[in-house]
Amino acid sequence: MKPIFLTQFLIEEQRKNDQCGADLRLLLEVVARACKRISLAVGKGALGGVLGDAGTGNIQGEAQKKLDVLSNDILLEANAWGGHLAGMASEEMDEPSIIPGEYPKGGYLLLFDPLDGSSNIDVNISVGTIFSVLRAPEGIDPADSKAYLQAGATQVAAGYAVYGPSTMLVLTVGTGVHAFTLDRELGSFVLTQSNLRIPEDTKEFSINASNARHWEAPVQRYVDECLKGKEGPRGKDFNMRWVASMVADVHRIISRGGVFMYPLDAKTQAQGGKLRLLYEANPMGYIVEQAGGAASTGRERILDIQPHKLHQRVPVIMGSKNEVERVVAYHREG
Numbered sequence: 104m105k106p107i108f109l110t111q112f113l114i115e116e117q118r119k120n121d122q123c124g125a126d127l128r129l130l131l132e133v134v135a136r137a138c139k140r141i142s143l144a145v146g147k148g149a150l151g152g153v154l155g156d157a158g159t160g161n162i163q164g165e166a167q168k169k170l171d172v173l174s175n176d177i178l179l180e181a182n183a184w185g186g187h188l189a190g191m192a193s194e195e196m197d198e199p200s201i202i203p204g205e206y207p208k209g210g211y212l213l214l215f216d217p218l219d220g221s222s223n224i225d226v227n228i229s230v231g232t233i234f235s236v237l238r239a240p241e242g243i244d245p246a247d248s249k250a251y252l253q254a255g256a257t258q259v260a261a262g263y264a265v266y267g268p269s270t271m272l273v274l275t276v277g278t279g280v281h282a283f284t285l286d287r288e289l290g291s292f293v294l295t296q297s298n299l300r301i302p303e304d305t306k307e308f309s310i311n312a313s314n315a316r317h318w319e320a321p322v323q324r325y326v327d328e329c330l331k332g333k334e335g336p337r338g339k340d341f342n343m344r345w346v347a348s349m350v351a352d353v354h355r356i357i358s359r360g361g362v363f364m365y366p367l368d369a370k371t372q373a374q375g376g377k378l379r380l381l382y383e384a385n386p387m388g389y390i391v392e393q394a395g396g397a398a399s400t401g402r403e404r405i406l407d408i409q410p411h412k413l414h415q416r417v418p419v420i421m422g423s424k425n426e427v428e429r430v431v432a433y434h435r436e437g
């Protein structure tokens with residue numbers, strides 16, 4: 104079978120649907136190229152001198168890893184000259200970054216979590232990059248964070264790269280979810296799965312169980328019932344997985360089903376949750392919905408949330424539709 108490269112695939116998308124114009128295609132190709140460079144750096148590990156702390160902190164109050172900073176720089180650099188962007192926002196930057204004056208400006212905004220799963224970098228476990236594309240609103244300066252405060256449902260594209268045993272790029276431009284694998288010899292992303300669908304039912308849940316004593320009652324009830332297995336009210340046994348890299352946990356769910364949860368708990372109550380709405384919940388939520396799954400805070404659809412600040416955090420429950428709806432129903436029952 105002749106390989107289908109990312110560029111080819113995007114040209115086909117451009118032909119088939121007017122949502123994926125030349126500018127968006129170019130943007131996605133530039134992001135893919137940046138992910139290739141990040142994959143190379145991650146792959147070098149200790150040999151590349153990229154492990155360990157950067158000695159700096161970010162607006163999230165986290166100590167930055169060298170790879171957080173390097174990945175952020177790679178994405179900024181790659182996209183600065185492109186002509187398809189008006190501005191960028193990142194989990195690792197306090198404020199948006201605009202395209203330097205001398206460069207042509209485009210009609211899109213790019214938002215990204217340059218390195219997801221930072222706690223796994225130094226122990227050689229899969230990490231990734233998550234990105235979201237919005238239209239640049241008329242009349243708002245792209246240096247103003249207000250330009251980025253758009254509901255997830257308005258995204259024109261979203262994707263993630265997962266740097267695991269192989270490097271994969273998974274994306275949607277609103278016409279389903281498609282996965283590409285990096286052919287290291289060719290240095291190109293090749294289409295390996297198209298129109299991925301998440302099974303509506305599952306026997307696998309994913310949550311950091313060390314937070315159990317902090318969970319709200321609906322989540323406690325849901326997990327307890329899963330743990331009771333076939334002797335319990337669910338009448339079937341459940342498996343549990345937690346990689347602690349959202350990209351890897353959600354990629355597993357996109358590949359074989361499951362439900363991923365980082366719910367609101369007593370520890371994260373004050374900040375509204377752990378994961379970031381614009382860089383993590385919205386892009387992953389869009390991809391999950393495009394693959395037939397659901398994405399909720401437990402109380403509302405994530406893609407309907409009107410963001411009010413750049414680094415806003417939200418509770419996240421996403422994956423197999425019927426399982427997410429069950430967790431939402433438990434929240435409704437209180």
Ligand SMILES: O=P(O)(O)OC[C@H]1O[C@](O)(COP(=O)(O)O)[C@@H](O)[C@@H]1O
Pocket residue numbers: 194216218219220221222311347348349350365
């Ligand atoms: O350490 P915990 O509580 O298991 O949290 C893990 C979660 O935190 C994250 O690492 C946060 O993302 P970053 O690594 O981009 O900060 C998610 O990828 C992951 O799902």
Ligand SMILES: [Mg+2]
Pocket residue numbers: 216218219220349383
């Ligand atoms: Mg992250």
Ligand SMILES: [Mg+2]
Pocket residue numbers: 171194216217218219220221
């Ligand atoms: Mg990150």
